[in-house]
Amino acid sequence: MTVESASAARSLILLSHVSRLYRRGVDEIHALEDCSLRVEQGRFVAFMGPSGSGKSTLLNLVSGIDRPTSGEVWVAGQELNQLTEDELARWRARHVGLIFQFFNLVPVLSARDNVALPLLLTHFSRSERQRRAEIALRVVGLEQRLQHLPRILSGGEQQRVAIARALVSDPDLIVADEPTGDLDARNAEGVLGLLRQLSAEFGKTIVMVTHDPRALRFVDEVFHLDKGVLLEGEEAERAGAAMRVAAGGGLMGEASPTRSPGRALPPRA
Amino acid sequence: MGYTGFVIANLLRNKLRSALTGSAIALAVLLVCLLLTMPAGLDALLTSVASDTRVGVINKSGLVFWMPYSLMRKIRALDDVADAVGMVWFGGAFEEQGKVTFPSFAVEVEHIPSTYPDYKLAPEAVAAFNRYRDGVIVGRQTMRKYGWKVGDRVTLRSNVWNVNLDLRIVGEIPRDTSPIVWINREYLDEAIKAQGGAGLGIVMIVWVRVPSPDRVNSVMLRIDELTRNTDYETTSQTEKTFFSNFLGSLQGFLQILLMVTALVSLCIVFIAANTASMAVRERAGEIGVLRAIGFRRRVIFSMLLAETVVLSWSAGAVGVGLAWVVTTSLKRLGGSIAALGPLGGFSVTPAVILQGLVLSLAIGIFAGFAPAYGAARRPVADTLREVF
Numbered sequence: 001m002t003v004e005s006a007s008a009a010r011s012l013i014l015l016s017h018v019s020r021l022y023r024r025g026v027d028e029i030h031a032l033e034d035c036s037l038r039v040e041q042g043r044f045v046a047f048m049g050p051s052g053s054g055k056s057t058l059l060n061l062v063s064g065i066d067r068p069t070s071g072e073v074w075v076a077g078q079e080l081n082q083l084t085e086d087e088l089a090r091w092r093a094r095h096v097g098l099i100f101q102f103f104n105l106v107p108v109l110s111a112r113d114n115v116a117l118p119l120l121l122t123h124f125s126r127s128e129r130q131r132r133a134e135i136a137l138r139v140v141g142l143e144q145r146l147q148h149l150p151r152i153l154s155g156g157e158q159q160r161v162a163i164a165r166a167l168v169s170d171p172d173l174i175v176a177d178e179p180t181g182d183l184d185a186r187n188a189e190g191v192l193g194l195l196r197q198l199s200a201e202f203g204k205t206i207v208m209v210t211h212d213p214r215a216l217r218f219v220d221e222v223f224h225l226d227k228g229v230l231l232e233g234e235e236a237e238r239a240g241a242a243m244r245v246a247a248g249g250g251l252m253g254e255a256s257p258t259r260s261p262g263r264a265l266p267p268r269a
Numbered sequence: 270m271g272y273t274g275f276v277i278a279n280l281l282r283n284k285l286r287s288a289l290t291g292s293a294i295a296l297a298v299l300l301v302c303l304l305l306t307m308p309a310g311l312d313a314l315l316t317s318v319a320s321d322t323r324v325g326v327i328n329k330s331g332l333v334f335w336m337p338y339s340l341m342r343k344i345r346a347l348d349d350v351a352d353a354v355g356m357v358w359f360g361g362a363f364e365e366q367g368k369v370t371f372p373s374f375a376v377e378v379e380h381i382p383s384t385y386p387d388y389k390l391a392p393e394a395v396a397a398f399n400r401y402r403d404g405v406i407v408g409r410q411t412m413r414k415y416g417w418k419v420g421d422r423v424t425l426r427s428n429v430w431n432v433n434l435d436l437r438i439v440g441e442i443p444r445d446t447s448p449i450v451w452i453n454r455e456y457l458d459e460a461i462k463a464q465g466g467a468g469l470g471i472v473m474i475v476w477v478r479v480p481s482p483d484r485v486n487s488v489m490l491r492i493d494e495l496t497r498n499t500d501y502e503t504t505s506q507t508e509k510t511f512f513s514n515f516l517g518s519l520q521g522f523l524q525i526l527l528m529v530t531a532l533v534s535l536c537i538v539f540i541a542a543n544t545a546s547m548a549v550r551e552r553a554g555e556i557g558v559l560r561a562i563g564f565r566r567r568v569i570f571s572m573l574l575a576e577t578v579v580l581s582w583s584a585g586a587v588g589v590g591l592a593w594v595v596t597t598s599l600k601r602l603g604g605s606i607a608a609l610g611p612l613g614g615f616s617v618t619p620a621v622i623l624q625g626l627v628l629s630l631a632i633g634i635f636a637g638f639a640p641a642y643g644a645a646r647r648p649v650a651d652t653l654r655e656v657f
Contacts, residue, residue, distance in 0.1 A: 056654075060650050060653070063561070065561050065649050065650050065653065066650035085566065086565050086566065086567075089560065089563050089564065089565040089566070090563065090565070092561065092562065092563045093562065093563025093564075094563070096562075096563075097562075098558070098561050098562055100558065102554075104554060104555065104558045106278075106555055107282070108278040108279065108281065108282045109270065109275070109278055113270040113274075113275075113278075116270065117275075117559070117562065118562050118563060120271070120272060120275070120564075121563050121564065121568075126270075126271060165562070
């Protein structure tokens with residue numbers, strides 16, 4: 001067993017010296033450079049940073065949507081690089097629930113059918129799929145909206161349906177990309193509170209990309225990124241302080257007293 | 270909801286677009302099915318109207334060239350000839366129309382029943398045809414077309430002989446698809462002489478009845494032998510061959526129509542493919558999300574392909590159904606609307622149904638393959654990055 005696999009056994013997410021390089025013609029874009037981090041089971045963490053800092057790239061790597069150019073990505077004891085495209089799809093269906101900024105519900109399906117979509121990939125019967133979808137909708141407080149189409153739901157309700165869809169297959173990891181980006185303040189608070197609840201009550205590990213300083217009050221850890229690099233030490237502290245100020249807290253971090261900056265792994269020797 | 274429900278829900282997402290694409294496919298399949306009924310329909314028509322024990326004899330140079338009337342006596346004297354009737358084109362135009370709209374011939378009245386026993390003419394019609402020199406027997410199709418009935422009088426103007434004949438309808442050829450009008454040869458002969466002409470000394474076509482099909486070839490050979498080295502050499506054919514030669518040019522026309530329809534179907538494939546591409550492009554984000562939550566490439570490919578196949582096949586079934594309705598209606602109307610002519614005899618057979626459904630399936634597969642393959646192959650991260 002390698003160091004990474006041993007660490008992976010204790011952590012739900014382990015990234016070791018991960019880089020992601022995009023080529024656009026002759027140009028090379030370093031979206032992520034030598035990024036190493038660990039997220040323990042049941043934690044609610046946020047990736048924060050300015051646009052183009054590599055947050056979404058990191059999220060795609062963690063969720064198995066994208067592959068690193070170099071380095072290792074371990075999630076739930078599985079090194080994702082070793083999986084084929086189809087195996088990755090199967091793995092995502094089993095282990096990852098995804099939440100997007102614009103909800104991305106299928107407009108022609110009811111809330112219940114939208115939530116039940118990931119269960120099409122299982123061997124559950126139709127009635128069992130419906131039962132599980134109804135339970136997931138009850139968890140997010142939308143049991144009265146089973147038959148409603150997305151267009152007659154509010155933005156906050158649509159995002160709750162999306163959260164129920166992410167939750168319905170009981171994944172180890174829930175990944176959220178700017179889940180409050182398209183919501184007003186009240187709904188954003190509601191969604192963040194719901195994610196917090198899922199982490200606290202159901203032990204779900206949640207990784208979220210956000211610009212929203214309000215998130216600091218709900219997450220366990222924050223990883224700050226800038227220009228494709230995971231910030232550490234004083235740089236991370238400075239970024240965190242700026243966020244706390246933006247969130248309305250003081251420099252001492254009153255707004256999020258129990259939260260800490262994320263812990264990056266030591267760089268490769 | 271299962272995969273089927275999901276596919277149908279996606280199809281109903283843009284009802285107008287699905288309806289328009291489906292209509293285009295249904296129309297193409299309808300056209301193909303109708304055309305496919307025609308060769309079989311013409312063949313069935315030929316079998317129903319033509320006898321294989323009746324031989325047609327015409328001048329070798331063509332139908333418009335004549336033969337001397339004396340040939341009739343020689344033909345009837347041959348062994349294995351049950352009877353024969355000589356005909357001359359009258360080219361009668363109904364006064365009110367002013368143009369020839371049905372075939373009319375001057376015939377030897379007394380030889381009609383024994384040459385055409387299969388026509389099952391009513392005995393009273395035959396008797397009246399013999400009794401009245403101005404008597405005329407009319408095919409049911411023409412009777413219905415003009416609303417004529419037995420006992421009516423009509424005047425036909427010949428476009429060949431420069432005579433007008435006042436005629437009495439004495440009977441009907443009891444065949445729904447028969448447009449023929451038979452008038453008395455002697456009556457025409459008198460009319461021509463009354464105009465100062467020399468009278469009818471010719472025949473233009475001779476129909477010979479042979480007792481059995483196995484003697485037909487020998488009779489045809491002997492008739493043509495009779496006229497060898499004369500200036501009216503003949504060519505003999507069975508009635509079925511005779512009419513199929515007429516329809517030969519129609520068959521060629523049908524081939525061209527089928528080719529055009531094949532091209533139309535190809536155009537429909539491109540239109541449907543374009544529609545499928547647009548649908549896939551509009552749903553790129555959704556497809557990306559489905560891939561992200563674990564739908565494998567082959568599942569995405571199958572679902573997208575299934576959408577075009579289900580649409581195309583359903584539309585094809587509608588097209589086949591419409592073809593059946595059209596041909597069945599024509600068949601029913603054929604009895605009452607004589608103008609439909611042979612169209613009333615066509616029908617959608619199981620083979621045509623199968624071909625129509627296979628065509629619609631092929632349209633769906635060809636139209637849906639490329640867009641579905643492209644969407645399924647696209648890396649999920651690229652799609653999400655581009656859309657969100």
